[in-house]
Amino acid sequence: MTTSNALISEKAATGIEGLDDILDGGLSRGHVFLLEGEPGTGKTTVALQFLLAGAQADERSLYITLSETERELRQGARSHGWELSENIHIYELTPPENLLDAEQQQTLLYSSDLELGEATKQIFEVVERFKPTRVVLDSLSEIRLLAQSSLRYRRQILAIKHYFVRYDATVLLLDDLTTELLDKTVHSVAHGVIRLEELTPNYGAERRRVRVVKYRGQKYRGGFHDFTIMGDGVHVFPRLVAAEHRGVYLREQLTSGIAQMDSLLGGGIETGSSTLILGPAGTGKSLIALIFAASAVARGEKAALFVFDEELGLLFERMNNLGIDLEALQASGNLLIEQVDAAELSPGEFSHRVRRAVDQGEIRTVVIDSLNGYQAAMPEENALVLHMHELLLYLNRKGAATFMTVAQHGLVGDMQAPVDITYLADTVILLRYFEALGKVRRAISIIKKRTGSHESTIREYQISTQGMTIGEPLEAFQGVLRGIPTYVGSGSPLLQDVHQ
DSSP: OOHHHHHHSSEEOOSOHHHHHHTTSSEETTOEEEEEOOTTSSHHHHHHHHHHHHHHTTOOEEEEESSSOHHHHHHHHHHTTOOOOTTEEEEEOOOOHHHHOGGGOOSSSOHHHHHHHHHHHHHHHHHHHHOOSEEEEEOHHHHHHHHOSHHHHHHHHHHHHHHHHHTTOEEEEEEOOOSOTTOOHHHHHSSEEEEEEEEOOSSSSOEEEEEEEEETTOOOOOSEEEEEEETTEEEEEOOOOGGGOOOOOOOOEEOOSOHHHHHHTTTOEETTOEEEEEESTTSOHHHHHHHHHHHHHHTTOOEEEEESSSOHHHHHHHHHHTTOOHHHHHHTTSEEEEEOOTTTOOHHHHHHHHHHHHHHHOOOEEEEEOHHHHHHTOSSHHHHHHHHHHHHHHHHHTTOEEEEEEEOBSSSSSOBOSSOOTTTOSEEEEEEEEEETTEEEEEEEEEEETTSOOOOOEEEEEEETTEEEEEEEOTTEEOGGGTSOEEOSSSOOOOOOOOO
């Protein structure tokens, strides 16, 4: 693309796909934008990607730096694998030599008057020389210190803005917020304002998020959006809004391959629905979810497994002992398995991973194991519910069958879940321990199913090397879900012990 063709485009892409999505295409050409954030939030990296995107479109770009040196900027670019091309000019704005010499300091005028005027003059001269279409000015805190007063600072920013408008340049002003946080001078002058933030949790890596504070005459995606800085640059994960995504699919019934399980579920689980498997630790929640995933692969479909809590090697070994060879399913290419570290991954990035798997991998069965680990990535429980609402609604609209597990606190009797999302799930499978005839046994029941009828019975089940075995309804017992049932029948309907 030539420069003339590039200028026809209404928006200047930032080179960051997720950020362009939030900005509805990028930055409006010929305007001044403010990118603000405390030191370390990624402003320079975003600015470099903005200029690199321009260079790829054969646009002339200019980086004017008042704080970092050209060497530091090029080293920072190389750390991400970038080499700044000849279309990207870096100009170090430094005070004239006489201002650095104490003996040559003016006494009749404040040195700040000379420095501010000289800085502005140098900015205008370098723009006249290169005539760039994209400009980054780093940073405003230096100009604010030179101006010394809000009035002079505002006049200086207005002068710079009007000057750049003459060249139809798209300008990105960087501000590190190191002085006067309440000063909104540039906010009122800039065409748009983007803020980068860094949060430090009590445990785990820092979390970064971006928000568009202002964008004149342009619809944008509001609110906070997670982003990360990786080896290849900044990645922004726009907040998932399920209402924007609609898919056309044929609603089908998916079976588990276990006749008694399918009978409990009224025939199986429907596509485009979500299933919550709830129970204390060790009851087999992961096993049930993986039975449905393995069944999907056996039908020739693709499935995805996102594991929060368990190390993959241990999970593979444990499931192999129960008759499910996860490694073989993964090797076939039909089962995507991702280990998720809740301490290192933001909720927005996780939603992005799931969405990418469904959109690009044609995956129609998704397992999230477990929501306890997902909750650890969330600052507040309410945020978890909102994130899950959007994610589940999105997956439902894409025709995916989603299985989630939640470990309840406690083992027997009254138990509580760390977060209640039963109202979000279309189907709820409840697992329980109960005592009978001197042994601890397991029971399964379907609490609700929106997409069709289901059994209201409670059945005993056992887990062995043959997998899961489900018995007949426990009609001779009362109080199974409380953990200590009362036997009211005449014969024992319990399963015979299966060899482990």
